[in-house]
Amino acid sequence: MNHPTVSREIRLASFAKGWPTAENFQITSVNVPAPADGQVLVRNLYFSLDPYMRGRMNEGWSWRNVLLGPMNEGWSYLPTFQLGQPLDGGAIGEVVVSRDSRLAPGAVVTSSYGWREYFVADAAQVHAIERPTQPLSNYLGVLGTTGLTAWVGLKLGGMKSGDRVFVSSAAGAVGTIASQLAKLAGCYVVGSTGSERKRRVLTDDLGLDAALNYKSGNLLEQLNAAAPEGLDLYFDNVGGDHLEAALAAMRLHGRVVVSGAVSQYNTETSAPGPRNLFLIVVKGITIHGFRANDYPEETRVFEETVSRYLVEGKLKTFETIVQGVERAPQGFLDMLHGGNIGKMIVQLA
DSSP states (O other): SSSEEEEEEEEEOOOOOOOOOOGGGEEEEEEEEOOOOTTEEEEEEEEEEHHHHHHHTTTTOOOOHHOOSOTTOOOOOOOOOOBBBBBBBBBEEEEEEEOOOSSTTTEEEEBOOOSSEEEEEEEESSSEOOOOOOGGGGTTTSHHHHHHHHHHHHHHHHHOOOOOOEEETBHHHHHHHHHHHOOOOOOOEEEEESSHHHHHHHISSSOSSSSETTTTOOOOHHHHHHHHEEEEEESSSHHHHHHHHHHHEEEEEEEEESOOOGGGGOSSSOOOOOTTTHHHHHHHHHEEEEGGOOGGGGHHHHHHHHHHHTTTTEEEEEEEEEEGGGGHHHHHHHHHHHSSSSEEEOOOO
C-alpha cells in the first residue's frame, strides 16, 4: 500500500448546547502516516455510536464539574471531546500494515479509534480478537461493552429466577440485551420504549411479558398495570421520570441498578431528582450505579455464556446500521432522538 493513506474522520466543530445538531460536526480528510516500529495501521470496519458520547460534547464537561465532594485517587472518566480534533469511541478494524511482531496484517482488532476510516496506533492500544465470529459488529454490541453492561448490571442487581424486572429503554443497545438475559434467567420482564413500533418489537421479537410506550400515557399507571405485584429489580438506562415510577412500583427490599440517564443528556440545566426518593428508606431499596469496565473479572464468563446463547439461538441481536463515515453525525443524532433499535453502528466500506 502506498503511503500516506488518506482517511476521512469526524471532528468536533463546536460544543453542543441542548440537543446537538449537524453543525457540531465536521468531516475532514487527513493523511495517515506509515506506522513506526511497534505500531500498526488499521482500517476500521465498524464503529459505535453511543449515548454517553453526548456528554463529551459539552464545553468543559467533566464529572469533576458536576459532582460535589472529592473523589478517590485514580478515579477517572472520559474527558470532553476537543474542538477541531477527531471524536473517538469503540471500533472494530483490520490491521493493514504492522510493525509489531504480535500483530499480523489481516488481524481483526478492537480499539477506541472510532469516527474515522484509518488510524495509526501503538500495537498496545488495540486488542486482537483471536477467533472472530460473524458479524464482527457483535464485538461492539452484544459481545462488547454494551453486552457486558447488561450482564454486570443484572448481576449487581442480584437477579434471580422469578424476579419481576423492569428495563427502561428496552429497545436500545443495552436494553435489548438486558431484557433477554432476564427472560433467559426465568424473570417476568417489563420493558419501556418510546414508540408503538418498538413496543411491538419488545413483545413480538424479544418475548417480553409486557411492554410500555411511555409516550402514550401515564408511565406509573402503565407500569402498575403491567406489574401489579410490584417490581423486584429495575435496570435504569433513563433516569428522570422512569426512576421515579420504578421507585413507586418497587416491592420491599427492591433493587435498582443504574447504567445511564439518557433523559438528562441533552438538558442545559441540571434536572431535579425523583420526587419520591424517600421511598428508598421506606421500602429498603438498594440503588447501585456502575460502569461495566470496572468489572473486568466478569468478562470471561460473560463472553462464554453470551457466545453460547448466540450459537444456540437463545439470544437475538438488534442493530441499526448506517453506511459510511460521512453519515455518522446524522446516525448519532437519530440515536439521541430514539431512531435506533438495538446498537447504533456505522459500517465502513
